[in-house]
Structures are given as structure tokens and as C-alpha cells.
Amino acid sequence: MIIFLLILSVIAFAATFVFAKKSWQTGLSIVCGCIFVGSIVLMTLNFTNHFGMKKVTEIATVELDSSSDIQGVDILLYQPLGEEEKVYVYQATTNKDATTTEAEHTVNHIEQGSDKATLDITTSYWDYKDSFYQLLFGITKGDGELIEITNDFHLPDSWEVVSVDQIKALQTVAKEHEAELETEAGQYIQEKMKASQPMDEAQQKKAIQQWTAEFQAQKMHEMLAEVKDK
Template sequence: MILGVLIVSLLAFALTNVFAKKSWQTLLSLVFGLIFVASLGLIVANLSNHFGMEKVTETKTTKIVSSTESDSANMLLYKALGNGTEKVYLYRTDESQKKPKATGTDNETNKVEKTDGDAEKVSKTTYWIYKSDMYKFWFNIADNNHEYDKRVNTFKIPADWVELSTDQAEKLAGLVKEKQSTMESEAKTFVQEGLVKAMTENPKMSQEEQAKLTKDLAADYQKQALAKLVKEVKGE
């Protein structure tokens, strides 16, 4: 609507200024000129400084699964941009999803936090909206209501998840393959020693208890071995 006022005031100023012969006509042309300048200033203020608008933030929580299909660990992968300070995170929302989604780079930042619950992505997106229908009526020139401002993504991952860059993940996969036979041998030894120790302390351990302990020991070894490899690829 204000664009219409701008155009009308400009035409009115031009006409009254050209044909002004009396003082009241000159005064009227000045009024139209002031209206034109004020309208133009308000339009500029709206487009550049969001005059008449306010920020609102919408929160969306999405469950996520490992960025890649991996038997060794759940991973949250990222790709570093530029000098490495900016990261684009790759995530999946379903096990059947083949290609991971990527976070954006347009005023979008990412954080990673540990959680005791399930892995999830919490996105807080901020938009500009008009403060009232009146402001919307006057200034919604370029259909800019609900204009995007910024987004903050917080990836909440359990303690047993691994955060790696795509390069580090590739290197980790290579190390696991390279040391597979050694790790299998070490795993057997680790499980046997743990089982012998447990049975020494509890000779009456049942077959079911032994089977469960064997499974738990194998998982413990895998977790410890993976933690060492992760430190190696991160250079820690």
C-alpha cells in the first residue's frame, strides 16, 4: 500500500509543482513532496532494517540415525569449509535413507551436544514477521512476511556416537580394514580372559549368563578398540 502512496505523492508533487501559480498550490506541492520523501524513507527502513517487523523463532526436533551405515559405530559426519571453522553436517533421519542430508550455509550455525536420550537434531529458525496486520497492510511490498533470518542446529548425540569429518571417517574405515585380523584376535583374547576371570569369581555361572557376558565383553572390546582408532585419526 505504501508503494501506491509513494507513486501518487510523486505524481501529485510533479503536477502541482509544474502548474503551481499561487502560494497555496506551492505549499500543496511541498506537502506532496514531504509525503513522497517520508514514504520512500519508510520503504527503505522496512527493506533494510525491517521497520514494522519483529523476530520469531520456530523450533523443530528431528530424530536422526548414524550419518553412514556402519557396523562399528554410530557417526555424525561433517565437512569442513574454508579454513575449517565452518562445518556442514551430514545426517540421516531414517535407516533406509541412502544419501545423508546436509545443513545449509546461509546464516546457519551448528552445535553438537552429548545427550542421555536418543540422537536428534534441534533446529531453531528465526524469521521476520510483521508486528500487526496494519504494518503488513502498508509494507508487505515484496511479500517479505515470514522472511528467513538465521538458523541454529543443535545435534544431540549419545556418548557412544563419534563425531568425525568425512576425511577422518574415510581414514577410520581404512584403519579398521587394515587391522581387522589383529582386532579379531585381540577380541577373542579379551573375551576369554574376561570370561575366565568371571567364572573364577562365580563358578556356578549358567550357560545363559556366560553367553550374555561373552556378548558384553565383545562389545566392550569393540568400543575400546574403536576409541583408540578414533583418537588416532583425530591425531589425539
């Protein structure tokens, strides 16, 4: 609507000013000129200071699965952008596809020590204060303009935050030591068996699965520490 007012005020001002012969016509041209100037001022305020708009904030929480299928360790991946900026690649439990955080207008926080892995996504954007301002400035399509996204990752202490390059290096190291790890895993399980109480077949099977997972987690964390130090 503001653009239509601007156009109509220009046309009306030109018509009344050029052909003005009476005082009321001159007065009308002044009114049209004021409407034109006012429209310019309001449009400028809308573009520069978001006049007629309000800040809207929405918060969504998603539960996370590991970003990598490496057994024994849960991982949140990130990709460095320049020296300090990063985008994170996370896997929501409700989505089969991995999601990458936005690179612009985005702040990411990592906090460890939580009971489970979750992500709080806080999105702030501009919207019209009411239907009047929407009618006035609606054609400029300023609503929905993103202000900022804040991603708060809450992770258990057991999770690792790893870059894409580091996870590739980890996969290479794990592949190189695959045979060695299998041998060590067998020895680890044998030692556990010797130190445990007698078990029936079902209990033994469950215990071996648990010990295997413990060994994998221990070794993956150790290899990740080595990869990160390089």
C-alpha cells in the same frame, strides 16, 4: 502498497505542480511531495532497520542416530569449511536421509554428557508486526528473511565428532586390520567366557553379542583416536 503510494505520489506531484494555478493545487502538490518523501523514508527504514517487522523465533528438537553405519561407535560427522567454519551432517531418527546444516547465518554448538543424542534447532527470522505493516510493505517480500539458525547438539559421551576425511581414513584402517580384528575379537570373547558363570545356550548367545559389541566399540574408539592424532 508503499510502492503504489510512491508511484502515485510522484505522478500526482508532477501533475499538480506543473499545472498548479491556484493555491489549493500548490498545497496539494506539497502534500504529494511529502507523501513521496515519506514513502522513501519508510521503505529505507524497512530495508535497513526492518521497520514494521518483528523478530520471530522457532525451536524444534529432533532425536539423532549415528551419521555413519560403522559398527561399534556412534558418530556425528562434519565437513570443514575453511579454517574454523564447519557444516554438520546429522541423521534424524525420523528421516531416512542425512541432513546438512546451513553454511550461512548459522551457529553450531556441541555439548557432550547427555543421556541421548538430540539436536535443538533455533530459527530466527523477520515477520510483519501486524496486517497493517504486511499490507504496507508486503510487496517488498521482507517477511521470512532469515536472521540466524542456532544448532545445539547434545550428545552422550560415547559419541564421536568426526570429519568426513577422518571417517574415510577410519574405514581404510578398519579394512586393513579386518583379519587381525576378527582374531582379537575371538580371543576377547574366549577370555570373557572363561571368566563368566556357566550359561545356557540362550544366555551365551546374548552374552557373545554383548561382548562383540563391546570389543567393536573399544577398537573403533582406539582407531578413531589414532586417526584424529594424524
